Each structure stands twice: as C-alpha cells, then as structure tokens.
Amino acid sequence: MSVPLVPNLLRAHLSDLALNDSRLDDRSQWDGRDVKLETGILARAEGSARVTMGDTIVLAGVKFQIMTPYPDRPNQGGLMCSCEVRPIAGRHWEAGPPSPQSIELGRVVDRGIRESGCIDVDELCIIPGEKAWQVILDLHAISDDGNLFDAFALAGIAALRDATIPAERFEIGEDAPLKVSKTPIMCSYHKVGGRFVYDASYREELGGDERIHITLGDDDHVHSLQKGLKGIFTAEEFDEIMEHAKARCAELREIVNG
Amino acid sequence: MGGYGDVQMIDENGLRMDGRKPGDVRPITIETGVVPVADGSCRMIWGTNEVIVAVYGPMEAHPRKIQRQDRAVLDVAYNMAPFSTTDRIRPGFNRRSREISKVTADALESVVLLELYPRSKIRIGIEIVSAEAGTRCVGLTAASVALADAGIPMTDLVVSVASGKINDVVVCDLNKEEDNYGEADLPMGVLPNTGELVFLQMDGDLSPDEFKQAWDYNMDAAMEVHKLMVEALKGGGN
Numbered sequence: 001m002s003v004p005l006v007p008n009l010l011r012a013h014l015s016d017l018a019l020n021d022s023r024l025d026d027r028s029q030w031d032g033r034d035v036k037l038e039t040g041i042l043a044r045a046e047g048s049a050r051v052t053m054g055d056t057i058v059l060a061g062v063k064f065q066i067m068t069p070y071p072d073r074p075n076q077g078g079l080m081c082s083c084e085v086r087p088i089a090g091r092h093w094e095a096g097p098p099s100p101q102s103i104e105l106g107r108v109v110d111r112g113i114r115e116s117g118c119i120d121v122d123e124l125c126i127i128p129g130e131k132a133w134q135v136i137l138d139l140h141a142i143s144d145d146g147n148l149f150d151a152f153a154l155a156g157i158a159a160l161r162d163a164t165i166p167a168e169r170f171e172i173g174e175d176a177p178l179k180v181s182k183t184p185i186m187c188s189y190h191k192v193g194g195r196f197v198y199d200a201s202y203r204e205e206l207g208g209d210e211r212i213h214i215t216l217g218d219d220d221h222v223h224s225l226q227k228g229l230k231g232i233f234t235a236e237e238f239d240e241i242m243e244h245a246k247a248r249c250a251e252l253r254e255i256v257n258g
Numbered sequence: 259m260g261g262y263g264d265v266q267m268i269d270e271n272g273l274r275m276d277g278r279k280p281g282d283v284r285p286i287t288i289e290t291g292v293v294p295v296a297d298g299s300c301r302m303i304w305g306t307n308e309v310i311v312a313v314y315g316p317m318e319a320h321p322r323k324i325q326r327q328d329r330a331v332l333d334v335a336y337n338m339a340p341f342s343t344t345d346r347i348r349p350g351f352n353r354r355s356r357e358i359s360k361v362t363a364d365a366l367e368s369v370v371l372l373e374l375y376p377r378s379k380i381r382i383g384i385e386i387v388s389a390e391a392g393t394r395c396v397g398l399t400a401a402s403v404a405l406a407d408a409g410i411p412m413t414d415l416v417v418s419v420a421s422g423k424i425n426d427v428v429v430c431d432l433n434k435e436e437d438n439y440g441e442a443d444l445p446m447g448v449l450p451n452t453g454e455l456v457f458l459q460m461d462g463d464l465s466p467d468e469f470k471q472a473w474d475y476n477m478d479a480a481m482e483v484h485k486l487m488v489e490a491l492k493g494g495g496n
Binding site for chain 1: 306311315335340341343344346349381383384387389390
C-alpha cells in the first residue's frame, strides 16, 4: 500500500467541522451509518453474509476443512479467520502480499470472535487426536469507504451463525448447523478533528489520527481491544467511548439476532 | 472420449441436466455501479457464477517502469475468493489466476482506446465470489461492462462465452458438471458489433464439424448476452 497523501486542507476542514459538532456527511459525533445485513448470499459458501454500511460493502464466507487436532489439544477443532482486501475495494488498496493493514484487520476481528467463546471448539472434534473440523471464516472487502473493521466483524459473526457443517459431503454423518452461542460485536472509533467519532468514513480515516476498536460480547463483556495508529488518548475519552459502545453493540446485536 | 463417458448428462429428449437445450445459455443478470467507491463496476450473475468487477482510473501509473509513453497500461487482477468454490481456495496469486489475468488484459487491450491516456494506468479488479464454470468468460464480459460504466472509451464491448462437448454432443455455456466431465471446452471473446475475436482458448477433443458447431453456438450466445449488457448499461440493470 502506498503512503497516502493527507491534504492539510482536509485536516483543517475536519477540525472546523468538529468545532461545530458536525461531520463530512452531517452525522453527529456518535452517529453510525445505516447498516444493512444479508445472509445466505453466496452459493458455494457453507455460511455467508454481506454487510453494507453507507458505501462500505464487505462479504464474509465460511468454509469447513478436516484437520488433525494439535497434539496438545487432541479434543479440539479449530477456528481460523482470514482477511483479504484486494484492489477491487478502493484505489488505495494494491495487489501483492497482504499488507500490514489487512493483516491487522483480520487479526483484530479474529480475536473478538475467538475470545468471546461463541464457538465451542470441543464440539468440532470428530475423532479425538485424529480428525476435527476446522472452521474458516474468510472476510472479503468489496468497497472500502471506511470502517472495514466493524463491517468485517458484523459480517463475520453473521456468516458463522448462518453456517452449516457439511458433514454429508465429507461422509461423516448428517449436515448440522454450526453452533454459535454468543454474538460478539465490534465498535470502532477514530480521532477526527481532535475528538473521537464513531464509524468513520474513508476521508475521516485519511484525515484523522488514532483509532480504537472494542469488541463486546453478550452482557457487555469485553473480548478484544486494539489501539491503532499514532496518537494519544485519555482515560476519560476511553470511558466515553466505552459507554457508547455498550449501547451501540446492543443495537447491532439486535440486527444480527434479527 | 475424455474418460468420463459413462456419466450421462443428456437425456433421451436431448435436454441437459439443468433442462437446457444444447444451444441455451444459463440465466444472466447484470448490474452496474455495485462498488460505490470505484469509477466503474459491474456485478454479473451467470448461472451460479457471481463476479464483481471494479475499474479505477485512468490514474497515475506507478512504479514508473510500467509506464508507456504513448498509451495507458491495463492492470488486470483476476482472483477467486476463498469461499467461491466447493473446497476452499488458499488466498493469493497462483499460476491459473495469473494466466487468466494476462489473457483478460490482452483481450481488453484490443478494445480500450489506450492511446488517449499516455503514461497512465487503468486498474481492473475481477473478483469471483461464487464459481460454477466459465468464470474467465464471466470475468472478461463483466470487465468490459465495468469499463463502459467507468466511461472509458472502447471500440466495442467484449462478450465471452464457452461451448464444449458432453456425451459426444456439442453444447453451449457449460455448467459445473458438464465442465468437470465434459470432453472439450472452447472459450471465446467476441466483439458483437463486428464478429471479430479478441480472446480464444480451447482444450479437449473436437472434430472439425463439432468445432464449427461450438464456434457458431458461441457467436449466437454472444449476440444474445450483448443485448443484456447494453440494457444494463443504458438503465438500471435487468
């Protein structure tokens, strides 16, 4: 990924907007864009989802493979989450090996889902020490207008909830829905014009500073945190974000539980 | 022939497994403007293939060594999403996707008026999100629609269709089973206004008569698909 040029004019404009409690698209500080979630949309995936947030569009697809359990955990299957942002998603994304940005994206989303314990890896075991299911969640960006993190996390958990274990195809019993017991949800905040805003657009990310990602599970338990990019934030700012995240995660969880 | 001849894929009435007659094309829907941040884009659903193409540019070509003083360069990246097939595909480039990217670029370079944009680059991303058979044809066809959607001057659209042979019968637009067990595959890229070709591949075994039939099926199908492409570009999809 080439280093993007950040026009000083954009930064100045974002600061002016912040002073008037406004944003490029007239949202207020804590307003998110409209979220549209569709599931079961990919013919070849065992579970799938598409999330549209403004002009940001992502796909998530679930596939299953047979794996040999790790020697130290013979009774467990596996969960793998991989993320690819290909040049289709925006002019700032370029072809080549995965960039540090896209690796961070995949890993942060992975941690939120994994640590929530929503998938019981013991249940994925077929024959202890020999055979187990590996669940692979692939995240694919179609259009990046900012906040791929939240879009990926939402599409990811929705695709897992949509997934069916293809046991018949592998000739080991009957197809069954993948059990997903919890619904972890991510909310991301960017410092733009000197204050944190929720659900930044691409231009806000471009002219902004540090970002904070929070994944909350059911009962508001915290499952993953990540601070990204250069910048300093205070404990008070974090408290304010956390309060908003609790409310927003509950709203988004309703959309997933539908 | 082909070693899979015992798989019966044409019934006594001459119909194929999905109910099509030998010359029929799978159902197709085309939509433009599906990648809001791109300069042009297209989603093409062809059978259970689903392909999304985004076009960016003309834009600065870098690194500078890829620049051409007298024309633009096309940067085509064909990619199958990991969840697009029955068995997951490991992400990243492989020899197959590189070859398809190259022949797709070769085909499109023949119609895009590259000399209008010296020293620049036009980027075309082709993502197969659901694969059945004939993804290279759908990718190329959708790419020409996305280029038109981006307003890039071209001499013609490109329509790509593959015909082949199953159970010794020549059929148009192979589906997944027919592609797996078939005896031949002839993908072509046609310029519908002139009937000229910009893309041609083939593998398998066809007699001269069968080859002629497959060729004719492709030409007829291309004209049919071209109408849908024009419709989609003129107004809000179909």
